[in-house]
Amino acid sequence: MQDIISFKKILDKPKRIVIVPHVNPDADALGSCLGLASVLKKKGHEVKVISPTDYPEFLHWMKGNDEVMIYNAGNEKAGKDIIDQAEIIFCLDFCALKRADKMEEPIRNAAATKVLIDHHHGKEDFADFECWNTKAAATCELIYQLVVDMDERQLIDKHVAEALYAGVMTDTGSFRHPNTTKHVHEVVAELIDLGADVSKVSKLVYDNNSLNRLRFIGFALSERLEILKEYNTAYFAISAEDLSKFSSRTGDTEGLVNYALSIVGVTMAAIIIEREDAVKLSFRSVGDFPVNELAAKHFEGGGHKNAAGGISHVGIKETVQKFLELLPEYKKQLHKNQKKQELYLT
Numbered sequence: 001m002q003d004i005i006s007f008k009k010i011l012d013k014p015k016r017i018v019i020v021p022h023v024n025p026d027a028d029a030l031g032s033c034l035g036l037a038s039v040l041k042k043k044g045h046e047v048k049v050i051s052p053t054d055y056p057e058f059l060h061w062m063k064g065n066d067e068v069m070i071y072n073a074g075n076e077k078a079g080k081d082i083i084d085q086a087e088i089i090f091c092l093d094f095c096a097l098k099r100a101d102k103m104e105e106p107i108r109n110a111a112a113t114k115v116l117i118d119h120h121h122g123k124e125d126f127a128d129f130e131c132w133n134t135k136a137a138a139t140c141e142l143i144y145q146l147v148v149d150m151d152e153r154q155l156i157d158k159h160v161a162e163a164l165y166a167g168v169m170t171d172t173g174s175f176r177h178p179n180t181t182k183h184v185h186e187v188v189a190e191l192i193d194l195g196a197d198v199s200k201v202s203k204l205v206y207d208n209n210s211l212n213r214l215r216f217i218g219f220a221l222s223e224r225l226e227i228l229k230e231y232n233t234a235y236f237a238i239s240a241e242d243l244s245k246f247s248s249r250t251g252d253t254e255g256l257v258n259y260a261l262s263i264v265g266v267t268m269a270a271i272i273i274e275r276e277d278a279v280k281l282s283f284r285s286v287g288d289f290p291v292n293e294l295a296a297k298h299f300e301g302g303g304h305k306n307a308a309g310g311i312s313h314v315g316i317k318e319t320v321q322k323f324l325e326l327l328p329e330y331k332k333q334l335h336k337n338q339k340k341q342e343l344y345l346t
Contacts, residue, residue: 001131004149010088010113011150014044018086018112022094023052023101024250027205028167029093030055032117032139034064035163036090039147039155048086050079052101056251058208062166063159071103079103086112093139095123095132096302117142121292122302137179140167144187158195165196166205173258174202177306216246220256227260231327232267232338234260237320240274257284267338268330272312272319279312279319287344289330289337298326 001007019037021029030051037047050069059065071079083089083106091097095118097104107114108126116127119136136142144164147156156164168188172180175188192198220236227234236256246252253273260269261284268285281299283291285306292308295301299310312319327334 001129001146001149003129007115007129008150011040011043011045014046015087016085017045017047017088017090018083019047019049019090019092020100020103020107021049021051021092022099025051025053025055025059025093026254027059027170028138028140030059030062030065030068031163031165031167032092032143033090034062034068035140035156035160035167036092036117036143036147037064038157038160038163039152042155043152048082050075050082050103052103054250056254057249058205058251059166061204062163072101076102080106083107083110083112086110088113088115090115090117091127092117092143093120094118095120097124097126117146120303122296135179135181137177137181137184138168138171140164140171141184141187144191153194156191156194158197161191161194161196162201165191165198166201169198169201170205174206179304210249210252212246212248213252216242216248216252217256217259219246221259225260227263227266228324228327229265231331232265232334233269233327234263234266235270235272235320235323236260237316238271238273239316240276243273257282260284261286265338267334267341270323272316272323274316279314279316281310281312281319281323283308283310285337287337287341289334294326294330298322 017040019033021033033049037049040047050071052071054070069075069079089107089110089112095116097108100107114127115129117131117139119133119139121134123132131142131146147153224236224238257269257271267289271282273280283295285291290305292303292305295308295310299312301308301310303309
């Protein structure tokens with residue numbers, strides 16, 4: 001936070017506060033929201049977490065989950081009223097208001113002081129206060145540091161520590177990604193010291209599958225995984241019919257793209273999913289190949305260099321075709337990156 005003194009001053013007295021994650025929140029988005037909400041409530045603030053959409057059931061264990069309002073679940077009017085009356089709005093784990101989906105305009109037009117806390121590229125200048133660091137591994141890492149900088153570390157209890165740990169754990173790929181820095185380990189050590197049960201959190205996030213989800217993953221791996229050796233690329237194309245066949249719920253496709261990325265010789269992986277409103281894309285890469293640039297240029301998206309997302313407003317077949325037609329443009333870059341990875345691993 002650039003002006004921590006002024007920021008602390010606006011929180012000196014109880015305020016009406018709204019905290020918002022990005023659309024389809026993951027563990028980092030929800031963990032940072034609920035962790036911060038708990039800290040602010042202890043300081044006497046009136047806090048409401050409003051999510052643009054719902055999120056996976058394997059995140060429902062976080063304390064405060066039962067009080068989260070889902071904006072697009074018939075709560076548009078009530079949610080807008082709360083936003084209009086808010087004195088402070090925190091936008092967590094996103095840095096462009098379009099990532100708030102249908103909440104974009106209510107937030108943009110609100111008179112409240114706006115606070116951005118995030119680690120993604122593509123920042124929009126809409127906030128009065130910013131805690132924005134693209135080198136941070138997770139927004140939960142930034143929330144922990146901000147609370148410490150505010151001299152409020154004592155307000156982080158076991159539940160807050162576990163919510164923040166979940167975000168750091170998932171956004172570092174269980175501490176496997178290159179964003180796992182010395183500072184990340186120091187923050188995690190502090191969260192453990194504050195009561196985070198890392199074994200419990202890991203089990204709740206990763207080992208909490210429904211039978212339908214496991215069957216869906218098996219189906220996707222056997223029937224929908226395509227490998228394009230020429231382009232060091234692998235992808236899944238999942239139709240609405242596929243999702244319906246396995247009664248898929250929010251979060252059931254989470255992490256599937258990583259199976260494709262784990263294949264020897266694959267530099268970039270993608271999952272293309274047919275949803276009700278549009279076709280959603282998620283990209284992953286290793287090394288220096290920037291999937292955020294590909295997503296931004298061709299699919300109205302963005303994110304991190306090695307993890308990004310996008311959207312398409314044509315059908316899934318047309319979207320897959322567009323993706324395939326792009327690959328020749330990136331062939332040399334993908335091949336070069338794969339060679340660098342092979343040297344790195346020797």
